Amino acid sequence: MSYLNNLRMVFSGRFQSDVSTVNNDVRHFDVDKFVPKYQEYGPGATNGWWNPCGSGAFRLIDCRVTQVGYQDGTTTSDPAKDPVIGMLLGGSNDLVSAKMVDLDPQMQMVSEIWGLSMRLTDGKTPDFVAGRFLPAPFRDILFGRQQGGGAGDQAATAIYQSVLEDLSWVDSSHSPFLQQLKAMTEQVGKLSVRMMLYSYNMDHKNPDFTIGRVSGVIGPALDFEPDTFVLGRRFAPANGQNTTQNINFFNAQVDAANRNLCVDFSNALPLSGTDGAFVDLGKMKLVVLEPPFENIKEGDTQLIAGNQFTPIGGAIPYLTPDWLNAEGALFNVTDIDPTLLQKIQCQPLALLSTDNNGVLIRETAEGLLVRADQVVHRLNPAVPVSVDLYASRYGIPAAGEKIAVTLQPPAKGMGGGGPQPADVPIPVINIPASAISLGQTVATDSHGRAHYGYSVSAPGNPREYIDGQVYLLSYTPVSDPGYIQQMFDFIANLVFDKFTVPDKPTWDDIKPIMSQYNNLYPIMGRMLVNLSSYDSMVRFRNLLELAFSREQSDPNYMPVTRDLSEPKRQMVLKWLCEQDANGNYLLRRGQNDAPLPIEPCASCEISSPLAKASLEAESSQDIKGSKELAAEQYRRNLTQQD
């Protein structure tokens, strides 16, 4: 039942995502053509873009539990009834902060959160429950969702859904909610978590720069459930992007045994501003469509005459003040009449405007949902890979559903924008196709799941100045070519080039790699380790060993180096760690090199009041975010192929 369970904990607060943006332009990976201004602020998609001195940190800040729901469908927001109310949902307090990382400059639409630990705490006792967030990318992003109060990515929202693993609990006998949650979670040993991120501030002259707001829910994760999406009911805009009223894809789940239904509106309805309030779209309610329901389309009105729907529950309380933050914008209908429940289980749902009985958005045809679970892959040649594909109909896992996987056609112009060096080409992605060996079309089992396997070989350095290649795989249900998918529901792969670790690596082998990171990650180069300088590397040898020896899921792993292939990482580590018989580190020198001078970097400084006054406010266009640009580039490629 995932987080869309009666048993759930709602929280809200802020987050920080201090991503670095020099690597938002693929051309900045060309070490020979890199110039210092690429480490300075934009404006827009120029120079180092909007946060060149970002650290990569992702943090949860002041996220407090606002409501809990119990198995019987009741809820409370009263700390006297459940002490969990008002507690903090925080990140780790004994590890470095988590990181947010793109897959590649040419695929920025699956930014993942790595190394996040989450814990429920009152700040006094040990964490009541804590777990590790399985790295996951955002999904169901919608641009222009928020009216006012920001431009570019600031107006976008997206969902992070994943699971918390390696759970630890302390005595929770005083909280009825925690007792129920712990009992329900014991079998599977993980929790389901959803975070909807919104109102992200990209204006470096604003005190809230890199800060956004989060609406979160945590519930049990059950057997045979995917980790990163709800295997339930899928509301899909007819054009595959958004409805006329700017409604996004969203999900619901029916719990037939307990006769209830839960709809997640957090990422669905347009936001009126930065505080999580929704745009007034008039009165609306949830309905089940009556036959011949497949003819009823988004935008249809006057359904009453044809008696074409049956309402479920009361009006959607989306205009209730603070509904998003206080209740997670979850719409629960309990105690559903058995006859109605029967209809719900085999007929599509829709969101209806009761002002004109217009269908605002409806469920997919035949209640079909097809999605992939592990959608981001960093692949070294010859290592087999597998993805779990799922299918359901009306929320029930569908057996025997065939799902075809195809490689997307070559795509141009991804990951670059604005006036950058004209003589550095933007590589074409998805080529050569020969590097991807796709598996056979698969069919789902009785749990609605199919393991899809494929393999990759070395692409042969098609992008020249940047390692490996990006390959995007589409997946579609064979039974329904018209199935409406969210634009970025694909499987994204970064396939690295073949590389052989030298027997005795020297600084000559290491320097080209490190110089690239020094360019792309100025906060390190300017403030700590000049990665292109042998002497600086030697001085911080132990820190670098830490960064390069950890698992990728460890928060100490240097964020931008998640685009380093495994053999190259091993080479760096070998160079850093090789010792002589006396235990002295060799750090083989190779040729001499002159370290680059470390110059003060304005992008690493926070605007002073005086400087702030003298700077002209950037226009909305100027702070257009990288995500929006990347989405436009992707969409343009799709259109051209149409």
Place this chain on the structure above:
Amino acid sequence: MLKLKRQIIDKIRDISEVSELREYLQSAIELEHATVPVYLTGLFSLKQAQNVEAGNIVRSVVIEEMLHMSIACNVLNAIGGAPQINKPDFVPTFPGPLPMGVGEDRGLIATLAPLTKEQVKTVFMAIEEPENPIDIPVTRMLQADANYATIGEFYQAIIDKIVQLGNSIFTGDPSRQLADTKWFPADELWAVTDVETACSALKLIVEQGEGSSKSPTDEEGELAHYYRFAEIYYGKRLVKDASSPVGWSFSGEPVPLNPEDVYNLRHNAKAQDYPEGSVARRYAEQTNYTYSSLLNSLHHTFNGEPQQLDHAMGLMYELRLSVQKMVTIDLGNGEFAAPPFQYVTTNV
């Protein structure tokens, strides 16, 4: 050398139970840590890539203070204790006295302030002054007071007591020992398991801090902290000099400290000093959280999870990157934002 009440030394000499000795080692840990925020504030006040030599000097001392704290933790663990690092009162209140009233004989107030010659002289050098500083040409700051003892004497009293109580007090779990050679060389940090390894470890603390009365360097030829800071104050490296009566003089390469390249950080800042909703407040709260996470991580490191030191070091560098950005926030009154070093339990 800063001093503490001689009564403390007397009490250590009177100890008959190992449990009492543990309390003084906990105090030693707190004392070694207490100087870290003071020195880090000075270090972080330097503008990017400026005053590099002075910065290197301060950094080298901070690293040794962390080593000393680790040594004291190892000794406490070795005698069956458990270092308590993650609690609000582990961190001194700034401005204020150091733990155990150290320095009260001269009215030392530990302050969080930018790196100026005055701060180096009145706080840094005062903290590190040896029992018998060599006059090169530094004169000792205060005459001896029979009511006070030096930190060297404090450690010597602990050493004497360990010798007296003997190997039987080393009941601690050896797996709690930190002997990590990635961050500290093996000849500076080793597992403490008996009288000999404990005493040599504690002697290292005193040597690195004070040097000896005959030489400003320790056995490895490294300048004691006091003289390293004096190089910043006098603006010259301390070098051997045959023409000087003591064989040394501050006449070597320049150690510039250009005040133009030092942020005028707010003194003894607290997060609450910055307006709510301001970028300075946000950074102050975040650096408090990162600093507290570092103390939590160190607490785990010295309470049975020595491999946690990697995470502690990761946090140390994260704190540094965050503070280096923070100090560029112009508060508008000629001051710049400074990290508060307050222990907090939640990220709000």
